[in-house]
Amino acid sequence: AQKITQTQPGMFVQEKEAVTLDCTYDTSDPSYGLFWYKQPSSGEMIFLIYQGSYDQQNATEGRYSLNFQKARKSANLVISASQLGDSAMYFCAMREGQGDYKLSFGAGTTVTVRA
Amino acid sequence: DSGVTQTPKHLITATGQRVTLRCSPRSGDLSVYWYQQSLDQGLQFLIQYYNGEERAKGNILERFSAQQFPDLHSELNLSSLELGDSALYFCASSERQGAKNEQYFGPGTRLTVT
Numbered sequence: 001a002q003k004i005t006q007t008q009p010g011m012f013v014q015e016k017e018a019v020t021l022d023c024t025y026d027t028s029d030p031s032y033g034l035f036w037y038k039q040p041s042s043g044e045m046i047f048l049i050y051q052g053s054y055d056q057q058n059a060t061e062g063r064y065s066l067n068f069q070k071a072r073k074s075a076n077l078v079i080s081a082s083q084l085g086d087s088a089m090y091f092c093a094m095r096e097g098q099g100d101y102k103l104s105f106g107a108g109t110t111v112t113v114r115a
Numbered sequence: 116d117s118g119v120t121q122t123p124k125h126l127i128t129a130t131g132q133r134v135t136l137r138c139s140p141r142s143g144d145l146s147v148y149w150y151q152q153s154l155d156q157g158l159q160f161l162i163q164y165y166n167g168e169e170r171a172k173g174n175i176l177e178r179f180s181a182q183q184f185p186d187l188h189s190e191l192n193l194s195s196l197e198l199g200d201s202a203l204y205f206c207a208s209s210e211r212q213g214a215k216n217e218q219y220f221g222p223g224t225r226l227t228v229t
Contacts, residue, residue, distance in 0.1 A: 035217060043203060044117070045220035052215070091158065100146040100209050100216050102171055105158035 003027065004092050004106035012112050013082045020067070021077040021109045023092035031098045034075040036066070039089040039108070048090075051075055079111070087113045118142065119221035121206050127227045133194040136224045138206030140187055146170070146209045147189040148218060149181055153202040164189055196228045 005024045013019040025034065036048040051059045051066045059066040067076040079086055089110050093103040118141035128134055140147050149161040151174075160173035164183035175181075178196075183189040193200060203225050207218040 033215065037220070043225070044222045045205060045207075046117075047217050047219060050215045050217055093158075095216065100163075100165065100170075102148060102160040102163055102173060103150075103218060104160070107157050 002106075003096075003104040004094055006092055006106035006109050008109045009107070010110040010112070012114055013079075013086075015084060015113055015115050016081055018078060018080045019082055019111060021079070021090050021092075021111070022074070023076055023106060024072075024074045025092075025094050026073065027094065027096050029096040031096075033095040033098075034066070034068070035093040035095070035103065036064070036075075036077045037091045037093060038086075039091065041088070045091070049077065082111075082113045084113050084115060087111060117219040117221065119206060119208050119219050121204075121221035121224050123224060124222065125225050125227075127229065128196060129229055130196055130198060132196050132228075133192065134196065134226065136191040136193070136204055136206075136226075138189045138191070138208075138221055140189070140206075140208030141210075141219055144208035144210050144219075145187065147183055147187070148207045148209075149175075149189070149191050150205040150207065150220075151202045152205060152223075153199075156202075158205075161191070193226070198228050201226055201228045 032053045034051045038046045049061045065078045089108045092106040120139045145166045161175040163171040181191045203223045207220045209218045
């Protein structure tokens, strides 16, 4: 079974607007971490934001925020005030357990920011 | 710049050949992970090393092997290459301490098998 599901293959957003990228996950482990990574066309993977399963507050990092709904097993990424440089592929990933364990990735969502 | 380095950046080789991909983790990171990104399989975990020892194995083919050396750099060896092995291979590292344990990725090695 898929551990991470990203249902939006591609999205368009106007510059300066906000965009929400969906991510749902599946795990029976009570301790887990959720991550978002950005992959520009150049190919590198850039860590954006992290949410732990026990964190009470939604994570925020600059223009990135994570809408964490534990009961629904969703961890949507919100990018506010989109910029042209935000055009990239975005991956949601999960680490099961507390520690240095592997990441399971979703299929990714391509975001294209229009001027 | 994540601090993780990978060489070479690009590699073109023929079927049946063997190649070695090299990774140097961020300073102080003891855990190294290898991932494969291909169009049909997406991003898949291959193998993890911690301080020189294999810690976890994922969907790694028997033709592939890896190791982590005392200076903590790691190598991924791919042998008897097939067309389907063409992919972007990432190395990542993490420090293992703390709750977050985010993994920092290198720039990747793009392998093309012809």
